Amino acid sequence: MDFLGEVFAFFADGANWVGSAGILNRTLEHVGLSAFSMVVAGLIAIPPALFLGHTGRGGFFAVSVVNIGRAVPSFAIVALALPVSINLGLGLGFWPTFLALVALAVPPMFTNTYTGVREVDPGTVEAARGMGMTGGEILRGIEMPLASPVILAAVRVASVQVVATATLGALVAWGGLGRYIVDGFSQGDNVEVFVGGVLVAALAVFTELFFGFVERRAVPSGLRVAASVGDGQIKILPQPS
């Protein structure tokens, strides 16, 4: 049988879809851990970034965090999460993957939220203050809605990166779709490797499109800025992983 035929046969075989090592369960694991990591990372990154952006403090910190984050390869973050997790007594599998994904998602969300709030027109904030709005009201009623396109774009970028990197969790004995790739490599089974690659690629593209859709629906229509290219500078671009 030719290669693509074997790949089709893999997908056509119902036995490959069910069970703990089936495609459905692997996808569920992959999406579940990614979502959980994103929620935790969002809680760690966004509230302090909103506060610092509102007060205008910590700008240097915000920029440094993302620059350092960009230079550390995601593969290295996953690998370094393993000794950390083991020394914390958390073992293999779920925890090192979770720690790595959170560490990966925090910097882009923190920095972009911070920048988004900072870049709100100071005139608007001034006007709100003049109307007697308190700091909290300004943050909730003015800065957060106006920064929402940038914040949502940051969430999209981080989610795609997290879904991509969750694949590497298979190297620290976690499940997810990366299992097909890592097991396929170690058994020299190109069909399994290919299947894993296709599934991970599809999930990543789906994540990007899904969050793009959410962004278009959630952002107030008056605010649809091009979050990617503005005056010749790329503002928000994910780091491929």
Added chain:
Amino acid sequence: MILAQLEGQPIVDWDWVFGHLDDIWAATSEHLLLTGIALGVGLVISLALSLLALRYRKTYTPITWVTGILYTIPSLALFSILVPITGLSVLTAEIGLVSYTLLILIRNIVAGIDGVDPAVKEAAVGMGYTRRRVLLQIEFPLAFPVIIAGIRIASVTTIGLVTVAALIGKGGLGFFILQGLRRFFTTEIMVGAVMSVVLAVVIDSLLLLIQRALTPWARAKATL
């Protein structure tokens, strides 16, 4: 038992590092070579596609769309899809690495050239410059800071992604990260991680210096 081995291990076993300086050097050069090829090939393809997009505006959307999809596909997934076709080879690694440089480079080249003051171009045309001379002598030099900013992002990104190629046997410093994971040896992971960060910072600074030297009129703001 194996896990116990990791517990209480020193973060860096310096004896191991000093005993493997040759290997570290070899992996670093391989890392640089893989990065250099990817950036070189990526730049050539991006220039061609950018010129196409600048000449025929309608092609810009499909070009960014396709390169955007490539950019979204995780590197390990792309390598996995390519391995059955091109094998565990440098070619597989490079196809993946090159494809991640395209979106960044094309967007910055196009944005850079678009950002050139139309009055300057008009003045050049008025002085009798041909279209080609306007491009080579006016638009490219003026767009250079933005283009270099793109090359800087692309190179830092590529240096990080090379490590993943260790899984297909061509990872430069990523080799140490993978070996360290397999043997539960933190020192090797640290060597791979720290060296690739150092490499990224050094290359990024070098590119910044080149840009400052070549375009002293532009102190381009650092791109996030």
